Each structure stands twice: as C-alpha cells, then as structure tokens.
Amino acid sequence: MRLLSVNLGRAKAVPYTDQPEGVTGIDKRPADGPVRVAVPGSEGFGASGLAGDTVCDTRHHGGDEQAVYAMAREDLDDWERTLGRELPNGAFGENLTTTGLDLTGALIGERWRVGPELLLELTSGRIPCRTFQGHMGEPRWVKRFMEKGAPGAYFRVLEPGEIRAGDPVRIVHRPSHEVTVALQFRAVTTQRELLPRLLAAGGALHPEALATARKYVAEYGA
Template identity: 80%
Template sequence: MKLLSVNLGRRTSVPYTDQPEGVTGIDKRPTDAAVRVAAPGPKGTGASGLAGDEVCDMRHHGGDDQAVYAVAREDLDDWERELGRPLANGAFGENLTTTGLDVSGALIGERWRVGSEVVLEVTCGRIPCRTFQGHVGEERWVKRFTAKGAPGAYLRVIEPGEVRAGDAIEVVHRPDHEVTVALQFRAVTTERELLPRLLPAGEALHPESLAAARKYVAQHGG
C-alpha cells in the first residue's frame, strides 16, 4: 500500500460552481514536495488539512472531519476504462492518490499511517456535486458517480506531520464493526433505509452522517 501522489489545489475561476465568487480549488495537481498535514479546524472555519491546498467552498468542504480526501488509483483506472480517456492523479479533486488500498472498502474509524509521521482516520465518503460534475466534464456525472458507489474517503488528522509521494501506507487500526465507506455513502445517498446500520461506527462517523442515522432511527426505528 503506497501513496502515489499528493495533490494540491489552487483557487481558480470557473463557470460551473455555485460559489458566489465563482472559484474552486477542485483542480488538484501532484507535487513532488513534502507537504505538511494537520487538523485545519472546524468546518466553516478550517479549510484543507494539507498546507498549500486551497478550499474555496467551506460550506461543504474542509474542516477537521473532511481534512483530507483520498481516492484509489484503481478506481481512477476503472473510470478511465469506462470513460475512454485518461485521468491523472488528482483528477477527482483528491489530496491523496493511493495504490494497493481499498479506499471505499475501508471501515469508518479505520486509521492509516502515511509515511513515518501522519495518522489519518476514515470518516465518510465524498458526496458528488455540481462543481465535481463541471470539473470532470461528463454528462449525468453526479448520478453515474453515485451509482458506482466507490466515492473515495474523507479523513481526519489524528497525528500531524509531513507526507510525500512514494510514502508507505499502513493500516494501524481496524475497528470492530462492518461499517464501510461504501455502506455509509449508500446510506446517505440512495438507500436511506441503511442508515441504522451506520450506528455501530459511533463517533468515528462524520457528525452529519451520525446525526442522520440517529434521526432516521428516532423517526422509523432501527
């Protein structure tokens, strides 16, 4: 399991975002430099967990529970075959492009050591949006991405430090439940009846997913 690339975004003006300023940081490009990773602060006030990575829409991105976004190179390769065109590392706006790691199959609360210093904890899958669709440039992209159910994972920073392309990734903790990123994604998007199954993940879940699961159980039972 290895980190293929570390990808950073720069504030860019585009026609396809609903941000009032018309800017986005989704176009992330690989860097060969070592990058500092640390908890950025609460959502809405904290941006990316990676130094030098710009987050423009802090309503939906950034903050401690979405500090880092990871996508498996294997998933990008699968999309390349389906779309019939190349997808570079960072093409989905991910900070970390990995290989040898089933990112969407990771457990909520699973912890990864990246390199010698950084420890990250899986919180949830990525929900596709209009900006993502515009960036990829494919029709019905939100629906197609959702239907595939391999969203990649957001992570919070447990131990800060530096990462760089080529770093080894080690799973250092796997929680005692079966709540994967893929299950969480399906539950909050297309299969709401799965929400009660998220509860064993507890506080490791992204707070919005945990609140949705608790609300569903209160209204419909478990």
C-alpha cells in the same frame, strides 16, 4: 500500500460552481516535494488539512472531518476504462492518490499511518456535488458517480506530519464493526433504509452522517 501522489489545488475561476466568488480548488495537481498535513479547524472556518491546498467553499468542504480526501488509483483506472479518457492523479480533486488500498471496503474509523508521522482516521465517503460535475464535464456525472459507489474517502487528522509521493501507508487500526465506506455512502445517498446500520460506527463517523442516522432511527426505528 503507498502514496502515488500528494495533490494540491489552487483557486481558479470557473462557470460551474455556486461558490459566491465563483472559484474552486478542485483541480488538484501532484506536489513536487513534501507536504505538511495538520488539523485544519472546524467546518465553515477550517479548509484543507494540507499546507498549500486551497478549499474555496468551506460551507461544504474542508474542516476537521474532511481534512484529507483520498482516492485509489485502481478506482481511477476503472473510471478511465469506463469514460475512455485519461484521469491523472488528482483528477477527482483528491489530496492523496493511493495504490494497493481498497478504499471502498475500508471501515469508518479505520486509521492509516502515512509516512513516519501522519495518522489519519476515516470519517466518510465523498458526496458528489455540482462543482465536481462541472469539473468532470461528463453527462449525468453525479448520478453515475453515485451508482458506481466507489467514492473515495475523507479523513480527519489525529497526528500531523509531513508526507510525500512514495510514502508507505499502513493500516494501524481496524474497528470491530462492519460499516464500510460503501455502506455509509449508499446509506446517505441511494439506500436510506441502511442508515440505522451506520450507528455501529459511533463517533468515528462524520457528525453529519451520524446525525442523519440518528434522526432516521428516531422517526422510523431501527
């Protein structure tokens, strides 16, 4: 289990984002050297947890609960076969491209030690957006991505540190509940009847998903 690459994005003007300035940092490329990762700050103010990585739309991206986005190389390879095109590391806008890790089956609240210092905690799967659709340039991309159900994962930073390509990844904590990334993603997208099951993840869950689950239970019951 290790990092294949650490990917950073720079602001770029594009026609497919609804961000007011018309720019996005979704086009991420592997960094040559080490990258510092730290707590970025609250949603709406903080951006990426990675030094040198640009998050242009802080309304919906970045912040403490989405400080780092990881995608498994195995899932990218699967999409390459489906789409018939090459998808280099960083192609989905991920900060970390991993190998040997099952991100879809990972648990909300799972903790990763990346390299000797960085400690991350998993908060949620990634919800596809208009910018991702435009970046990929594939028909019905958002719907296809949701149907696939392998969204990669967002993490919060518990302990900052420096990382680089090739660093080992160790799972140092797995919660006792059964709320996986796959379950959380389906619950907040296509199968809302699953929302009550998210409550088992408690405060480790992304606050927006937790609030959605609580509201559902209040309205419809568990």
